[in-house]
Amino acid sequence: MAQQLVKETFMSMHSAGQMILEYLHTSPLCAQLEQLKPYVIPNLQSKTHLALLGIAGFFLLRIILAPFWGVKNERFSMSNVRHRAIATKRKFTPRELAEFNGKDESTPLYIGVQGVVYDVSASRHFYGPEGPYCNFAGRDATRGLAMSTFDSSILSDLDAPIDKLDNLNGTEKATLEEWVEFFAGKYTPVGTLVDPPAESKKDQ
Numbered sequence: 142m143a144q145q146l147v148k149e150t151f152m153s154m155h156s157a158g159q160m161i162l163e164y165l166h167t168s169p170l171c172a173q174l175e176q177l178k179p180y181v182i183p184n185l186q187s188k189t190h191l192a193l194l195g196i197a198g199f200f201l202l203r204i205i206l207a208p209f210w211g212v213k214n215e216r217f218s219m220s221n222v223r224h225r226a227i228a229t230k231r232k233f234t235p236r237e238l239a240e241f242n243g244k245d246e247s248t249p250l251y252i253g254v255q256g257v258v259y260d261v262s263a264s265r266h267f268y269g270p271e272g273p274y275c276n277f278a279g280r281d282a283t284r285g286l287a288m289s290t291f292d293s294s295i296l297s298d299l300d301a302p303i304d305k306l307d308n309l310n311g312t313e314k315a316t317l318e319e320w321v322e323f324f325a326g327k328y329t330p331v332g333t334l335v336d337p338p339a340e341s342k343k344d345q
Contacts, residue, residue: 231332233258235281236299238334242279243269251331253281255321256303259328281334284309287317302336 233251238258243250243265250262250269261268268278276293277285284304285295297304309317 230330231258232335233332234335234337235297235301235303236337238281239279239299243275244278249331250278252277252279252324253283253334254286254324255283255317256334257324257330258332258334259324260331261328263328283317286320287313289316300337303334 233253235253238251238253241249241251243262246265249260250265251258252261252268253259264272266272268274270278272278274282274291276291276296280296281304282296284297284306285291287306287309288295306317
C-alpha cells in the first residue's frame with residue numbers, strides 16, 4: 142500500500158513538472174525555462190534526483206498519513222520543553238549552586254534563572270571568572286537579568302530565601318521573559334533552585 146502510494150506520488154510530481162513546462166513552452170521565456178528543465182523534470186536514472194524525490198516523498202507521505210499514525214502538530218513551547226526536561230533533576234539551594242561558579246574548570250558552571258538551574262559551561266568565556274557575566278556564575282541571576290545590570294550588589298544572600306521579584310516593573314518583567322526563553326532555548330536545565338533549609342535561615 143505504502144509503496145504504491147510512493148510510486149504514484151513520484152509519478153504525479155513528474156507529470157506535474159512536465160505539464161508546467163509544456164504549458165509555458167509558448168512563452169517568450171521559453172528559452173530560459175528550457176534551461177530549468179533538468180531541475181524541474183527529475184531524471185529517474187540519476188541517484189541524486191532519486192534521493193531528492195525520496196526525501197520529498199517521505200515528507201509528503203508523513204503529511205498524508207499523519208492522521209493514521211497519530212502524529213500531532215504540537216505547538217513548540219520553550220516553557221513546555223523546560224519543565225519537561227527538568228522533571229527529575231537535582232534541587233539546588235543558593236549555597237549549593239554557588240559551588241558551580243566556574244572557578245574550578247574541572248566542574249560545570251551553573252546559573253539560576255527564574256527557578257531553573259542551567260549548565261552554561263559551554264559559554265565559560267561569558268560566565269567564567271574572566272567573563273563579563275562572571276558575577277552570575279553559580280548564582281541566581283534572575284533579578285540582574287531583569288534589570289539589565291551585572292552588579293554583584295543585586296545578588297541575593299546565599300542563605301536568604303529565593304528572590305520573589307515582587308517589585309519588578311513591566312519593562313523589567315518583559316526583559317526577564319526574553320532572557321528566560323533565551324536560556325531555555327540554548328542551555329540544558331540541570332535542576333531547580335529552592336529555598337535554603339530552615340536551619341540556615343535561623344542562623345542568619
